[in-house]
Amino acid sequence: MTGSRACAGPGRAAELAANLAALETRVRAACSAAGRAREEITVVAVTKTFPVADVVGLAALGVTDVAENRAAEAEAKAGAARELGVGHLRWHFVGQVQTNKAAVVAAFADVVHSVDRVRLVDALDRGADRAGRRLVCLVQVDLSGADGRGGAAPSEVEAVAAAVDGARHLSLGGVMAVAPHDGSVDPASAGRAFARLAEVADRVRGAHPGATIVSAGMSGDLEQAVAAGATHLRVGSALLGSRPALR
Numbered sequence: 008m009t010g011s012r013a014c015a016g017p018g019r020a021a022e023l024a025a026n027l028a029a030l031e032t033r034v035r036a037a038c039s040a041a042g043r044a045r046e047e048i049t050v051v052a053v054t055k056t057f058p059v060a061d062v063v064g065l066a067a068l069g070v071t072d073v074a075e076n077r078a079a080e081a082e083a084k085a086g087a088a089r090e091l092g093v094g095h096l097r098w099h100f101v102g103q104v105q106t107n108k109a110a111v112v113a114a115f116a117d118v119v120h121s122v123d124r125v126r127l128v129d130a131l132d133r134g135a136d137r138a139g140r141r142l143v144c145l146v147q148v149d150l151s152g153a154d155g156r157g158g159a160a161p162s163e164v165e166a167v168a169a170a171v172d173g174a175r176h177l178s179l180g181g182v183m184a185v186a187p188h189d190g191s192v193d194p195a196s197a198g199r200a201f202a203r204l205a206e207v208a209d210r211v212r213g214a215h216p217g218a219t220i221v222s223a224g225m226s227g228d229l230e231q232a233v234a235a236g237a238t239h240l241r242v243g244s245a246l247l248g249s250r251p252a253l254r
């Protein structure tokens with residue numbers, strides 16, 4: 008899964024550069040349409056299913072933030088990237104975290120976007136303690152009520168946020184959500200979902216002023232996310248190309 012080649016070939020490097028340039032154009036256009044500064048937005052490259060060579064290739068193009076969604080794959084890739092001399096990346100974890108994998112995630116992740124229950128908060132805090140690390144945690148908000156991608160119901164968010172805030176080795180960064188799409192992206196429904204997330208984010212910030220991160224928006228709906236106040240975009244396919252299905 009992490010691949011054996013240390014470097015992307017020249018064709019792949021050119022493809023990643025072109026994708027990154029096109030993405031940058033989209034993000035700048037979305038910022039200017041929303042009256043926001045480009046500096047307010049962090050692009051996180053979602054490298055799941057792609058080899059570590061692509062992580063190295065993106066880092067060479069100036070990408071600083073990468074994300075994964077499976078603990079074992081992420082741990083291996085972060086380790087391989089470090090061995091290849093790419094030790095300065097910020098690693099984000101965006102997948103559902105099983106409680107018994109929390110220690111694995113705590114050992115490599117810098118930012119965990121998918122914290123959705125108090126039991127997981129406790130497990131991540133113990134894992135961070137054992138690893139001698141401090142993790143930034145985002146509370147994942149379920150905007151669908153139904154799609155099984157994880158997330159706390161909006162009414163449960165404050166309890167999870169308070170647990171993170173009270174944990175010794177965790178910092179509350181803010182909130183995250185995935186807009187509910189079945190199949191194709193509907194811009195209007197993405198906009199409504201991100202508006203609901205913005206309300207939740209405001210409430211969390213009211214109680215925890217440092218919780219300024221709003222992680223929202225993917226390849227298909229990043230314009231709506233920027234319009235609704237996202238600070239972090241999680242972009243996979245627009246940067247790396249399409250993944251095999253079922254991810």
Ligand SMILES: *Cc1c(COP(=O)(O)O)cnc(C)c1O
Pocket residue numbers: 053055076101102185225226227241242243244245254
């Ligand atoms: C895979 C994934 C992304 C990236 O999705 P793209 O549509 O490929 O940009 C973003 N967020 C989460 C939680 C993901 O699992």
